Amino acid sequence: MGRFRLLFALIMLAFWATGLTSCRQDRFEPNANVELRFETDTLLFDTVFVTAGSITKRFKVYNPTNRNISIDEVYLAGRRFAGNSPYRININGIPTNDQGGVELPAGDSLYIFVEVTIDPNSSATPFIVTDSVIFRSGNRTGKVLLAAYGQNAVFYNGEVLPCNTVWTADKPIVVYNSVLVDSACRLTILPGAKIYFNKNSTLFVLGSLRVLGLPQDPVIFRGDRLDPFYRDLAGAWNGIHFLVGSTNNEIRSAEMYNGNIGIRVDSLPADGSMAPNLILNRVRIDNFAVVGLLGFTARIEAYNTLISNCGLYNFLGDFGGEYTFRHATLVNFSTGFSRGFPLFALTNRDLNGRPNTARLVMQNSIVWGSRQEEFALDTTRATGFTAELSHTILKSQRTQLVGTALQFSDPRFKNVSEKDFGIDTLSVAFRAGANLIPLYSRLQTDLVGRVRAVQPTLGALERTE
Numbered sequence: 001m002g003r004f005r006l007l008f009a010l011i012m013l014a015f016w017a018t019g020l021t022s023c024r025q026d027r028f029e030p031n032a033n034v035e036l037r038f039e040t041d042t043l044l045f046d047t048v049f050v051t052a053g054s055i056t057k058r059f060k061v062y063n064p065t066n067r068n069i070s071i072d073e074v075y076l077a078g079r080r081f082a083g084n085s086p087y088r089i090n091i092n093g094i095p096t097n098d099q100g101g102v103e104l105p106a107g108d109s110l111y112i113f114v115e116v117t118i119d120p121n122s123s124a125t126p127f128i129v130t131d132s133v134i135f136r137s138g139n140r141t142g143k144v145l146l147a148a149y150g151q152n153a154v155f156y157n158g159e160v161l162p163c164n165t166v167w168t169a170d171k172p173i174v175v176y177n178s179v180l181v182d183s184a185c186r187l188t189i190l191p192g193a194k195i196y197f198n199k200n201s202t203l204f205v206l207g208s209l210r211v212l213g214l215p216q217d218p219v220i221f222r223g224d225r226l227d228p229f230y231r232d233l234a235g236a237w238n239g240i241h242f243l244v245g246s247t248n249n250e251i252r253s254a255e256m257y258n259g260n261i262g263i264r265v266d267s268l269p270a271d272g273s274m275a276p277n278l279i280l281n282r283v284r285i286d287n288f289a290v291v292g293l294l295g296f297t298a299r300i301e302a303y304n305t306l307i308s309n310c311g312l313y314n315f316l317g318d319f320g321g322e323y324t325f326r327h328a329t330l331v332n333f334s335t336g337f338s339r340g341f342p343l344f345a346l347t348n349r350d351l352n353g354r355p356n357t358a359r360l361v362m363q364n365s366i367v368w369g370s371r372q373e374e375f376a377l378d379t380t381r382a383t384g385f386t387a388e389l390s391h392t393i394l395k396s397q398r399t400q401l402v403g404t405a406l407q408f409s410d411p412r413f414k415n416v417s418e419k420d421f422g423i424d425t426l427s428v429a430f431r432a433g434a435n436l437i438p439l440y441s442r443l444q445t446d447l448v449g450r451v452r453a454v455q456p457t458l459g460a461l462e463r464t465e
Contacts, residue, residue, distance in 0.1 A: 028103045032069040033138035037062040043114055045148035047226045049174050049196070050120040051155070055227050056090075058113045059144060061135065063104040071102040073136040074112075077143075080134075087131045087146050088115045118150035124170060126151045153196075161187055163207075169193045169217075174224055178238075180204040183245065191217040191253070196224035197237030206243045213253030215282060215449025222257040234258050234289035234311060234336065242266060242277060242298075252281040262288045262310070265298035268321065276301045276322075281442045282449070285310075286419065287334070297321045297356055302328050303442045306421060306460040309334035314343040320356030320384070321346075325365050326436060327443055327452075329459035332369035333416040343369045347378035348385045357384040364433035366411050366459040368395045375401075391434045393458055407432070411459070422461040429458035 039060040048054045063069055075098040078085030090113035091099050104110055118129050126149045135142045151172060158177035163185035167173050169192030176198045181187045185207040189195070191214045197203070203221075213219040223236025230236065237259045242249060244267040256262050262285040265277045280302040285292040292307040293300070295317045301324040307314040314330045317323050323346065332343040344367045348358035360377070367375050374395035379385040389403030393411050412427040414420040423429045433456040436443050445451055446462040457463045 028068045028070040028105075030070045030072060030101070031138040032065075032067060033140050034063065034065055034067070034069050035140050036071070036135050036137060036142045037064050038142060038144050040144065042145040042147060045116055045146075046228065046231075047126055047149045047151045048116060048118055049151050049153045049155075049172070049224065050118045052153075052174065052224070053117045054115055054148065055225070055230075056113050056115050058111050060109045060111060061104070062109045063106060066106045068103070068105050069137060071104055071135055071137050073098075073100050073134070074102050075099070075134055076131055077134050078131040085131045086116050086118050086129055086148070088117075089113065089133060112144070114146060116146070116148045118148065120152050121150075123150075123152055161185070164188070166190065167193050167195065172196055174198070175201045175203065178202040178204060181207045181209060183207050186210060188212065189219050191219065194220045194222075196222060196226075197259070198224050199236065200238060202238035203240045204243060205240065205246050205249065208246060208248045209240070209242075209251070210249070211251040211254050213282075215253050215445065215447075217253070218282075219254040220257075221254065221259075223259065232258060232287065234287050235260055239263060239288065247275065247277060249278040250281070251278070251283055253283075255284045256286070256288075258287050260289050261294050262292045262307075264291075264294045264296075265300055266296050268297055268299050275299075276324075279303075280305050282445075282447050284308075284447065285314075287336070289337075291316050294318075295321050295323060297351065298323075300324070302326070303440065304328075304445070304447045304460050306331075306447055308332065308419060308421065309336070310343070311337040311339070312341055313345055315345070317346040317358065317360075318349070319351040320348045320358040322359045324361040326361075326363045326440060327433070327446065327456070327458075327460055328362070328365040329421055329461065330365070330367045331413065331416070331421050332371075332374070334370075339371060342371060342374045342376040343367065344374060345376040345378065346387075347380065349378065349380045355381060355384060358386075360387045360389075362387075362389050362392050363436060364391045364456060364458050366393045366429060368393060368411055368413075371395070373397055391432060391458065393429055393432075405432070405434075421459070423457060423459070423463050425463075427457075427463070430463055431455045431457065433458050 092110045131146045132143045153172040153174045167189045172194045183206045189211045239259045239261040242265045276299040282304045285307045289311045292310040292314045297319045299322045305328045391405045393407045409428045411429045447460040450462045
């Protein structure tokens with residue numbers, strides 16, 4: 001019995017000692033004069049469009065000592081001393097811009113979350129906006145600089161554009177909730193313009209679109225998330241959608257990145273004319289989650305066009321249509337998608353029980369990728385399908401395809417991981433093309449404005465020696 005009482009007393013003593021230790025550890029020392037450590041000395045935001053707001057970024061604050069401390073003050077300098085700041089902070093989950101008594105255990109860390117919304121001004125070029133988060137522990141202070149590049153922009157939000165709207169390069173264009181070019185109206189986009197689309201936004205065209213970029217000053221279409229993590233993700237916006245009845249469309253010297261369907265064209269011209277719905281010249285379409293160029297019974301002509309690394313198809317022509325590719329490069333070595341289809345496909349299948357015809361012209365082009373079969377012609381009916389192929393490299397097991405000067409050899413791109421789809425010196429594509437310049441003046445220069453040789457390189461990019 002005595003041993004039991006002694007054991008019980010020892011156990012109670014242990015619990016009491018543990019309780020004292022726990023109490024001592026739970027005390028947080030104010031005015032500790034600790035020199036805090038920071039994960040970074042500057043938190044930098046990439047370009048933020050005015051009024052749009054940024055993503056949330058964060059950094060850590062460390063207590064390098066073996067003492068539990070209470071940070072006496074954490075605050076935004078701009079709000080305390082100037083009364084306002086474009087920045088907002090959140091301290092360990094608490095939205096506040098000024099807080100005292102922030103507890104930080106020995107050897108531990110806490111998160112500071114930061115957002116910024118920048119007011120517009122008169123600047124046409126990006127401008128920097130700064131502030132600081134200040135930390136005071138006793139007589140010691142530390143700070144983390146906040147910096148963001150603001151960019152004034154012209155904003156559109158879910159609206160029908162006025163007829164004959166012109167978008168210029170003066171300021172970026174930012175589209176929320178899609179816009180529409182109405183019937184009998186035209187949108188003209190001048191060289192160097194940059195068009196940014198918010199998530200799920202589309203440029204719908206019922207009238208006509210004229211994109212007038214230059215090789216040295218292309219028009220850019222992309223999503224509006226410019227921070228590094230999101231900047232190169234597919235699916236950032238929808239794309240350009242030409243609706244039934246839209247005609248007289250031209251896109252030249254343009255670059256399109258990281259959406260869902262880059263360009264979609266619905267139906268042959270309603271007037272029955274032989275004019276195409278859309279002409280592309282010197283256009284690059286890259287990293288679209290579904291399709292780069294999609295035609296439903298459409299008429300599209302593509303010159304000097306590069307379509308790369310899309311999720312399901314680089315090009316899909318469905319339910320027939322008329323499609324022409326001259327000096328085009330369609331290539332897919334993407335590691336971001338698990339592809340189950342060839343990058344190029346054209347069908348003449350019936351639409352709502354109505355038979356359709358399909359016609360393909362492909363000259364001086366390259367269709368190549370990482371799958372065994374990258375070129376599919378789905379001739380579901382015995383008639384109504386024609387394919388005129390010449391001077392073209394195809395990644396296909398169907399080496400019996402009818403055409404002139406077809407090749408099935410690796411074109412030897414310079415660097416597919418860096419998306420450099422020019423060819424190297426030993427490529428079979430070098431000087432393998434027919435001279436089409438006398439027939440099609442658009443082919444005098446390549447995708448980036450280089451003059452084509454009389455005996456040209458296959459694909460969108462001319463190799464010069």
